[in-house]
Amino acid sequence: EALLGRVEHFLHCGTIWIHGHSCQVPTTEDAPRSPFGEYGIRKAAIDDYLLRMARIKGFPATLLHPGHLVGTGWNPINPQGNFNPEVFARLARGATLPLPNLGLETVHHVHADDVAQTFVQALTHRSVALGESFHVVSAAALTLRGFAEGMSRWFGQEPKLEFYSWETWTTMVSEKDARATWDHIAHSPNCSIEKAKSLLGYQPRYTSFEAVQEAVTDMQRRGVIEGN
Template sequence: MRVVIIGGSGHIGSYLTPRLVRAGHEVFCVTRGVKSPYRPDQAWKYVQHVVLDRDAEEAAGNFGERIVALNAQAVIDLTCYTPESAAQLAEALLGRLEHFLHCGTIWIHGHSCQVPTAEDAPRSPFGEYGIRKAAIEDYLLRLARTKGFPATLLHPGHLVGTGWNPINPQGNFNPDVFTTLARGGALPLPNLGLETVHHVHADDVAQAFVQALAHRSVALGESFHVVSAAALTLRGFAEGMYRWFGQEPRLEFYSWETWTTMVSEKDARATWDHIAHSPNCSIEKAKTLLGYQPRYTSFEAVQEAVTDMQRRTVIE
């Protein structure tokens, strides 16, 4: 199949693009500029690169037609963040391809209610990112129902991979938290540390996209969660990482108001965003319909990333 992947050298694309090649597809990687992927792979020599500035092309009203000109049978969009962007591309592609796959987010659900959260749970997104992504999902699925647009949406959790910092047990991205754990220092957590995060390795997200292409007949017009098999509480996440470093857990718990005085404003904002959502999502639908089987647990994904952070001396 002739596949165009938009954003094919980013976090997910660095794993997905080579997987598409190995699955036998003819792959066109569309990127804003010439960028090295996060990980090397011999499959990249079989990829055809297309440089397109999405923002500039969309401003001129041309992006959809530029993608249409590549004559794809399938398009995978990893870089769409607004309903307007989704509409410009989908309307240009309507009736011109076999499969359109959009990368969403579990943030479409907003706060967790009944857990694990299934794909058909009511949407109550908050924050600009989640609200926009939920609107994109609604638009694409309506287009699938009313006009037969061949859309599939995959909703990843907190992405983990080598080359960037994963969410830590405080629910933010500060790599110093892992240094504290590695040295056996005391780690302050907000509240009781029972809020959740739900990681997923980028290669497992890549697996899900390839599986969705292979199971097109049951994937069309559907949304799927793509996360690890189980979410982690902040407390359990911290305790597990302490022990992985060979240390005994030393956790301290503070009220939210007190805890925010102990960290930077940036870290507090990130933590609040994650614990306010506290995602815990089901993957039964993806397992049943797509044959999705995550290779990595949340711990395994983070530990691989942290090992790479140690190699790059991001943490010591």
């Protein structure tokens, strides 16, 4: 409230986790929300507050909600749904990768450059951006299985995947990796960008695969990932 009447345009970076678990996909900005976890709940509360301030008091807010950020310098979420770079190394070697359940949960990446693009577009399309929230993700989410298969082939390998119940799979990875995977597959985001395309002219330059592959190439260069 201290900023009322003092700023022309307030841009807020949120997260697609404000939605909680996916229901009808691709999820639109106005879909009913069921946020869970401290991060998602607090981000949803910020979103609600700013939109209410915009509606009631005319506060000039625009809310941009990115997916899983990736690009050069980033450690991307991998096909297991966590951040362990060894997952990419296994795929590069052609080793077998265990996945939880049937590997059909989703992750939704976005290149950092595409996020920057929407901040600029929100400023240049101020009249239609005020009081609105927008998803900022790639054109399509990936299933864990499809993600693993695509990355395997990118490395020049044939996919070798095995599927296990959640209970069994968690015994095969570290507690840290299991927690990260659970957070991501419990959300299984798959978000629509039609609103951002229509109102802001958003056109993501990177697919999920392209964004991740750029990051992985950089990780290979830095020796974070060994393999092809």
